[in-house]
Amino acid sequence: MGRANGLRINCRTNGRLPLARSELPIDTVALARYLIGKVVVRELPEGIASGRIVETEAYVVGDAAGHAYRGMTRRNRSLFLEPGHAYVYLAYGISHLLNVSSEMPGIGAGVLIRALEPLEGIPIMRLHRRAERLRDLMRGPGRLTSALRIDRRLDGTDLCREGQLWLGSDDHKSGEVAQSIRIGISRDANRLLRFYLRDSPFVSGSRSLNR
DNA sequence: AGTGCGATTGACT
């Protein structure tokens, strides 16, 4: 900790503070929109790595595409925690996907983090993602967890507290938030539950989808 | 105990 302008500053995390749970929207769609521009912070032995959220998807209550649709199971129980907890699962046996739980405790719903704009610790991300173009480093839900080394061990993490993985406040002002249908699902496929920064080069999805 | 299937990615035509 250091001191500047009479305020206590957390040097370790560039003065960024965790989101307060009380400020998180409980509603899943509101949370998906709210999280655009916020920062995912990963604390690793090598140092801090972080990225600004530029794309999310809402998996709402009663959503046939949501993992909580058929009730609580061993895998999806983190979705039923109070807002601001991590739900991490393995997709296609290949990619870990990071979600933020939403809704009141006992209600299963959440927000998928689909893309991040790299901020701090880019060399740390490249340790596992080779000499990839900056633009592609965390463009996609499986890529960002790979870059930040997020896996099932972080399932259930409280993201509103500093630790191995947490959510920090906005890095700077965000641009226009647009919405579209969600990517890669078949059920409830026509709902506009994907949110993204329209002008960000760090979002996934095709040109036509992002227009 | 066996089966089928992804909220994806990277390699390749």
Place this chain on the structure above:
DNA sequence: GTCAATCGCACTA
């Protein structure tokens, strides 16, 4: 544009 990799887990019996 197409397609296979790969595995934890939910579901059925």
